[in-house]
Amino acid sequence: MVHAFFMIDRHIVYDSDSGAFFELDEISYDVIRLYIDGKGQRPSVELLNDSVASHKTSILELQEICDDFDSIIAEGTLFAAPIEYDYHHLYPDQPRIKAMCLHVCHDCNLRCTYCFAGTGDYGTGHRSMLSVETGKAAIDFLIAASGNRKHLDIDFFGGEPLMNWPVVVELTHYCNENGPKHGKDIRLTITTNALLLDAEKTAFINKYMKNCVLSIDGRPEVHNRMRPGIGGKPSYEPISKRIKAFVERRRSDESTYYEHYVRATFTRHNLDFSEDVKHMAESLGANQISVEPVVAPEDCDYSIHESHLPAIFDEYEKLARYLHGRRAAGEPVNFFHFNMDMSNGPCVYKRLKGCGVGAEYCAVTPEGDIYPCHQFVGVEKFLMGNVSSIHSILDENKHLIEGKDATDILDQDTLQIFYDRLMPNRESCKTCFARYHCGGGCAANRYFSTGSLDEEYRVGCELAKKRLECSIWLSAASADSQI
Amino acid sequence: MKHIKQIQKATVKVPSSGHACGECQTSCQSACKTSCTVANQSCEAIQ
Numbered sequence: 117m118v119h120a121f122f123m124i125d126r127h128i129v130y131d132s133d134s135g136a137f138f139e140l141d142e143i144s145y146d147v148i149r150l151y152i153d154g155k156g157q158r159p160s161v162e163l164l165n166d167s168v169a170s171h172k173t174s175i176l177e178l179q180e181i182c183d184d185f186d187s188i189i190a191e192g193t194l195f196a197a198p199i200e201y202d203y204h205h206l207y208p209d210q211p212r213i214k215a216m217c218l219h220v221c222h223d224c225n226l227r228c229t230y231c232f233a234g235t236g237d238y239g240t241g242h243r244s245m246l247s248v249e250t251g252k253a254a255i256d257f258l259i260a261a262s263g264n265r266k267h268l269d270i271d272f273f274g275g276e277p278l279m280n281w282p283v284v285v286e287l288t289h290y291c292n293e294n295g296p297k298h299g300k301d302i303r304l305t306i307t308t309n310a311l312l313l314d315a316e317k318t319a320f321i322n323k324y325m326k327n328c329v330l331s332i333d334g335r336p337e338v339h340n341r342m343r344p345g346i347g348g349k350p351s352y353e354p355i356s357k358r359i360k361a362f363v364e365r366r367r368s369d370e371s372t373y374y375e376h377y378v379r380a381t382f383t384r385h386n387l388d389f390s391e392d393v394k395h396m397a398e399s400l401g402a403n404q405i406s407v408e409p410v411v412a413p414e415d416c417d418y419s420i421h422e423s424h425l426p427a428i429f430d431e432y433e434k435l436a437r438y439l440h441g442r443r444a445a446g447e448p449v450n451f452f453h454f455n456m457d458m459s460n461g462p463c464v465y466k467r468l469k470g471c472g473v474g475a476e477y478c479a480v481t482p483e484g485d486i487y488p489c490h491q492f493v494g495v496e497k498f499l500m501g502n503v504s505s506i507h508s509i510l511d512e513n514k515h516l517i518e519g520k521d522a523t524d525i526l527d528q529d530t531l532q533i534f535y536d537r538l539m540p541n542r543e544s545c546k547t548c549f550a551r552y553h554c555g556g557g558c559a560a561n562r563y564f565s566t567g568s569l570d571e572e573y574r575v576g577c578e579l580a581k582k583r584l585e586c587s588i589w590l591s592a593a594s595a596d597s598q599i
Numbered sequence: 600m601k602h603i604k605q606i607q608k609a610t611v612k613v614p615s616s617g618h619a620c621g622e623c624q625t626s627c628q629s630a631c632k633t634s635c636t637v638a639n640q641s642c643e644a645i646q
């Protein structure tokens with residue numbers, strides 16, 4: 117699908133099937149729009165004649181532009197044939213659960229207003245900690261469920277995982293011992309609000325965790341408004357200090373891993389969130405940043421509505437300019453949502469299958485309950501099973517008993533619901549220029565905002581498309597400045 | 600081409616094996632996770 121757009125100072129045309137894009141001037145931009153109207157056909161002389169006057173050009177020049185577009189089309193770069201893929205080839209055998217969000221703690225030491233986890237207890241009124249025993253059963257389940265997949269991912273999540281630190285340490289060692297025994301490479305991530313982050317924990321995370329996600333909402337007043345401590349106390353100061361120290365050490369030679377993100381959530385109250393990105397880059401020294409829209413019920417006073425989209429689009433453009441300026445100055449900041457690998461990236465199947473909720477990815481609570489993902493925790497109708505059942509189908513060496521499959525312990529109807537939703541077959545996705553970058557969006561966002569796993573969540577879609585335009589614009593701007 | 604500048608060439612997206620290997624990282628997009636969006640990931644098969 118061909119998409120032409122103008123952003124900031126550039127006219128761009130992008131073909132989602134070939135992945136190619138071009139920067140155009142005003143005249144060729146108008147010409148490509150005629151091609152798009154004609155579904156890839158060269159515009160007639162009459163149509164071109166209409167453009168002659170508005171651009172003070174000659175029909176000859178327009179014909180030359182058409183010749184150029186015709187040869188680009190002939191080589192299959194614009195109006196490319198749709199990518200041929202076969203959904204039967206999406207999985208070599210069948211979808212395999214190979215990633216887990218492990219809730220080491222359903223408690224939190226902050227009281228963030230927008231917390232989808234009900235400030236830690238997932239709306240249960242019951243705060244709890246994962247035990248080592250249940251954690252090990254969860255890891256055994258993941259290893260068994262992953263079949264012949266080698267690369268597994270576990271995210272230590274909460275509530276606030278640092279509140280149950282000894283269990284994180286023990287389970288990390290358990291992964292490192294047991295993964296290789298079963299031929300698995302288990303990659304660990306921790307997502308934290310940083311309040312309990314000290315030198316010792318930092319050293320451990322830097323040694324063992326492939327990725328670390330640290331939450332702070334940017335400028336002090338923005339952060340304190342949405343992320344207060346218990347009793348409403350401002351939390352910016354201690355958290356910013358700890359994140360700054362962490363980032364410095366993560367980027368130093370002492371750390372085995374580099375990957376990390378300093379991340380924020382923006383709400384209706386800070387639609388000027390590019391200022392928060394600047395703050396995180398300039399005051400906290402972060403160069404891996406993510407700032408993402410809150411997903412909340414329509415009637416919340418901080419939720420984002422369609423009416424906020426124009427302001428958010430402007431802000432994304434501002435941010436793109438800022439990021440370009442940083443790149444040009446030799447101090448690049450990697451902004452998660454604009455970080456798309458345009459020249460390479462994953463295969464078409466990966467691009468289409470999206471997050472793998474409930475089919476390749478699951479969440480496990482401190483009680484061992486298995487849900488399709490962290491956002492669905494507590495939604496009883498999507499409860500899939502409990503990791504304690506895994507013991508009945510493993511032998512003493514933790515290998516599956518012959519004839520058993522780890523997914524046998526899961527509710528088969530729920531599993532099927534999520535298997536059926538692996539590919540973005542929705543009509544709106546089939547004709548969307550962002551489809552190979554978006555992967556079909558977030559099922560939980562759709563569910564919580566529309567009540568259905570399949571209904572289009574328009575705000576999410578519009579933002580996904582705008583971010584893709586920003587990424588393309590940044591590539592074009594970099595190409596211009598040869599950076 | 601005077602009026603058209605190519606920034607990005609076409610990219611091949613179908614794996615040479617013809618099917619997915621299933622090894623790449625999952626890609627949760629929700630605000631609290633920031634694991635990975637779909638298109639910024641590298642392919643495990645070609646690493």
Ligand code: SF4
Pocket residue numbers: 540544545546548549550551552554555556557576577578580581
């Ligand atoms: S942006 Fe929306 S319509 Fe487009 S691919 Fe993503 S979910 Fe589908």
Ligand code: SF4
Pocket residue numbers: 471472473477488489490491557558559560561626627628629632
């Ligand atoms: S449904 Fe949404 S929150 Fe859940 S794993 Fe997928 S992208 Fe993430």
